[in-house]
Amino acid sequence: MTLFTPYASLAGGALIGLAASLLLIGQGRIAGISGIASNALLGKPGDRGWRAAFLLGLVLAGSASLIFAPAAVGHSPRRLALIAVAGLLVGIGTRLGSGCTSGHGVCGVSRLSPRSLVATLTFLLTGALTVTLVRSLGGGA
């Protein structure tokens, strides 16, 4: 079992909310990471620059964590083949569903968008069902 960290998680959430607000106030965009990632690579060429800059910020935050918070990035308890399947499903699902935890779960829920509320409840439900199923089948390690 992992430790319950309500204060760090609340503070981390507030930073995420600030980051999404900066993007909205600065350039009127939604901080939906699945959309930013897919359009940075597969979208219209003229619109890729700011998306690439956002992704670079994410990557460098991860690199900086090696110095400032080396325990923050963990490993998945699943074997690599299962992680690969998970990646495919996340890629396909977020395109079809027009968003992920950031675009729907944070930005959309904050706007009280009915689509995002439905999407968020849906992926929380299937995520919880998947974890329960994998655990009952032996953990997938």
Next chain:
Amino acid sequence: MSRSTQQWLTAFASGLLFGAGLLLGGMTDPRKVIGFLDVAGAWDPSLAFVMLGAVVVHFIAYRWARGSASPLFADEFAIPKLRHIDAKLVGGSAVFGVGWGLAGYCPGPGIVSLGAGSRDALVFVITMLIGMLLSVKYEARQSRASTGAQPARA
């Protein structure tokens, strides 16, 4: 400073801050994500606090921002206006949730963990991009089929 430079700097700062929030909040630890989704097992509700913190801050900022005519460095707000709920939205979100629960990564934490040199995250991000590519190809084929247009030849 040109407008595109302003936009790039804003986006870079936002990405950096977003990544810091994911790291501090515990989202880059797949075990913690799986613990959060394991409501019937050893449940760790921490990540609900990530969502709470993010939504409260952004709820206020969104209302404040929409009071202004335009963003600082762009002509207009690009906010999704769709309101209908369809099978594509629900089905896609359901598939995403399965993938999220399977490995404990969603897109943001996957990309941040990649920057920390995680092999798991590297596999996740590469296959996620392949999934997105397959989905884009499929959507293009669907829209060609519905309009009856021929595919463009290079």
